[in-house]
Amino acid sequence: MTKICSLSEAITTYVHDGDSVFCAGFTHLIPFAAGHEIIRQGKRNLTLARATPDLIYDQMIAAGCARKLIFSYIGNPGVGALRIVRQELESGRLEWEEYSHFGMISRLQAGAAGLPFMPMNQTAAPDLEKNNPNIRRVKDPYSEQELITVPALNPDVGIIHVQRADKNGNAQVWGILGEQKEVAFASSKVIITAEEIVDEDIIRSDPNRTLIPGLIVNAVCHVPHCAHPSYTQGYYDRDNVFYLNWDKISEERTSINTWLDEWVYGVAGAEEYWQKLGAETHARLSVKPRFAAPVNYGDY
Amino acid sequence: MTDLAYSSSELMCINAAHLLRDGDVVFVGVGLPNLACNLARRTHAPNLQLIYEAGVIGARPSRLPLSIGDPTLVSGASSVCGMFDIFSQYLQRGNVDVGFLGGAQIDKFGNINATIVGSDYQHPKVRLPGSGGSQEIAGWANRCYIITPHQKRRFPEKVDFITSAGFLGGRAQRAATGARGGGTLMVVTNLGLLEPDENGELILTALHPGCTLEQVQENTGWDIQVAESVRVTDKPLASELTLLREELDPGGIYLKGS
Numbered sequence: 001m002t003k004i005c006s007l008s009e010a011i012t013t014y015v016h017d018g019d020s021v022f023c024a025g026f027t028h029l030i031p032f033a034a035g036h037e038i039i040r041q042g043k044r045n046l047t048l049a050r051a052t053p054d055l056i057y058d059q060m061i062a063a064g065c066a067r068k069l070i071f072s073y074i075g076n077p078g079v080g081a082l083r084i085v086r087q088e089l090e091s092g093r094l095e096w097e098e099y100s101h102f103g104m105i106s107r108l109q110a111g112a113a114g115l116p117f118m119p120m121n122q123t124a125a126p127d128l129e130k131n132n133p134n135i136r137r138v139k140d141p142y143s144e145q146e147l148i149t150v151p152a153l154n155p156d157v158g159i160i161h162v163q164r165a166d167k168n169g170n171a172q173v174w175g176i177l178g179e180q181k182e183v184a185f186a187s188s189k190v191i192i193t194a195e196e197i198v199d200e201d202i203i204r205s206d207p208n209r210t211l212i213p214g215l216i217v218n219a220v221c222h223v224p225h226c227a228h229p230s231y232t233q234g235y236y237d238r239d240n241v242f243y244l245n246w247d248k249i250s251e252e253r254t255s256i257n258t259w260l261d262e263w264v265y266g267v268a269g270a271e272e273y274w275q276k277l278g279a280e281t282h283a284r285l286s287v288k289p290r291f292a293a294p295v296n297y298g299d300y
Numbered sequence: 301m302t303d304l305a306y307s308s309s310e311l312m313c314i315n316a317a318h319l320l321r322d323g324d325v326v327f328v329g330v331g332l333p334n335l336a337c338n339l340a341r342r343t344h345a346p347n348l349q350l351i352y353e354a355g356v357i358g359a360r361p362s363r364l365p366l367s368i369g370d371p372t373l374v375s376g377a378s379s380v381c382g383m384f385d386i387f388s389q390y391l392q393r394g395n396v397d398v399g400f401l402g403g404a405q406i407d408k409f410g411n412i413n414a415t416i417v418g419s420d421y422q423h424p425k426v427r428l429p430g431s432g433g434s435q436e437i438a439g440w441a442n443r444c445y446i447i448t449p450h451q452k453r454r455f456p457e458k459v460d461f462i463t464s465a466g467f468l469g470g471r472a473q474r475a476a477t478g479a480r481g482g483g484t485l486m487v488v489t490n491l492g493l494l495e496p497d498e499n500g501e502l503i504l505t506a507l508h509p510g511c512t513l514e515q516v517q518e519n520t521g522w523d524i525q526v527a528e529s530v531r532v533t534d535k536p537l538a539s540e541l542t543l544l545r546e547e548l549d550p551g552g553i554y555l556k557g558s
Contacts, residue, residue: 098415
């Protein structure tokens with residue numbers, strides 16, 4: 001059965017006010033177009049979880065979508081501070097829960113594996129544990145040694161951008177894999193956005209590359225360039241210039257609102273957004289192909 | 301001819317590169333650590349294995365990565381895995397020799413604060429980025445090195461928040477936690493090198509050419525002790541400066557200034 005629908009339809013159907021949402025992707029494949037659609041649809045009181053909130057959550061929080069943030073590093077990667085998130089945390093307007101990267105990813109791993117928590121070895125750093133009551137300890141029943149634990153994270157909705165998927169939601173990814181797979185398995189509802197929708201035969205020709213199986217996917221949306229200003233390996237480069245520009249844009253509420261009006265509320269969706277970026281940006285972000293050597297699965 | 305005058309960033313980068321041994325497996329961050337690792341790989345440590353927290357193993361970046369997940373890290377790498385795997389199978393399992401760290405504050409025992417300025421976590425004076433991967437790198441890499449400019453506000457006697465562990469209040473305290481890594485073994489600043497003594501307290505062990513003990517004392521937030529013999533580090537070589545300026549950071553993104 002086909003799971004293909006428009007991104008707008010997927011967000012309307014699966015993202016509800018008050019939900020916990022995880023827009024996956026570690027620097028790579030961040031589903032900005034889905035974040036923008038959530039903003040356009042005026043979703044409220046979301047709990048947003050990501051290791052690095054990145055600009056996507058800075059924008060969603062600026063637009064008033066979130067009540068709470070779960071994170072492990074709040075910076076504008078390669079640039080500096082994430083201004084909106086930082087202001088909202090410092091002012092106390094936004095609730096938060098904080099982990100290390102491994103703590104965050106271990107929460108997802110537990111959620112994805114159907115376990116209640118995940119143990120981790122001690123790192124000797126005491127203060128996050130002191131300040132986050134979700135970080136606890138358990139005694140190893142074999143050695144009696146104390147381990148650190150974090151509880152499973154099971155978001156209501158996981159949104160994952162991929163290079164290609166078929167209509168059933170079988171999704172293939174290459175390049176940096178981040179926490180894509182764990183988010184998909186941990187979430188109750190899964191929305192896949194894909195650069196390309198391909199025939200099932202293409203997926204079946206290279207099954208090892210399928211990171212997310214269609215059987216856990218609820219919606220598949222064809223959204224080329226969904227990840228801009230982050231990137232999709234082999235399709236377009238990261239827009240480092242925009243990451244720098246955001247540092248300026250996000251200095252003032254007025255410039256943020258102007259930007260949201262022009263680039264989110266003022267466009268119908270990802271296609272119009274991409275066209276609006278213009279030929280110069282498209283050329284700047286284009287990448288030369290570099291193909292992997294084909295592998296022989298054998299004809300059995 | 302390469303101008304032999306160097307910036308403090310170049311000086312720190314080159315000194316950090318000298319800490320790497322051929323064959324080391326290094327958990328690399330963007331910025332100066334990335335440049336230091338690539339400089340070492342192009343000079344005395346051709347078999348250095350670069351691992352990035354985004355899940356890239358054996359990276360050979362052909363351009364300067366501007367983020368920790370830059371696509372150039374993937375092109376030509378030996379392996380790519382998910383983040384759970386990189387932190388568990390590589391770092392937690394003990395497969396990482398060296399971790400590079402930075403932070404807003406570093407204290408007398410090499411503890412790092414990257415979380416808050418102020419004493420109240422719920423109501424910080426300044427909210428910093430947080431741990432990212434540094435808590436685990438500091439806990440589990442065999443050797444940890446910190447690169448940071450030498451400024452009083454960055455070197456308080458005690459950090460406001462221990463995001464990543466050095467020796468806590470002394471070597472015995474860290475050992476009691478069972479954390480597998482060796483802790484902070486060196487702090488590279490623009491003035492010199494600090495190393496832990498037998499109790500884990502950072503002491504001055506080397507000065508860069510032209511730098512003085514007084515400068516170090518003025519810019520450290522505690523009464524810093526000095527090793528019995530303080531050596532002077534090697535001057536950056538023309539070949540190192542050329543490699544950094546012409547190939548590794550031609551735009552001067554991380555090396556320009558101060």
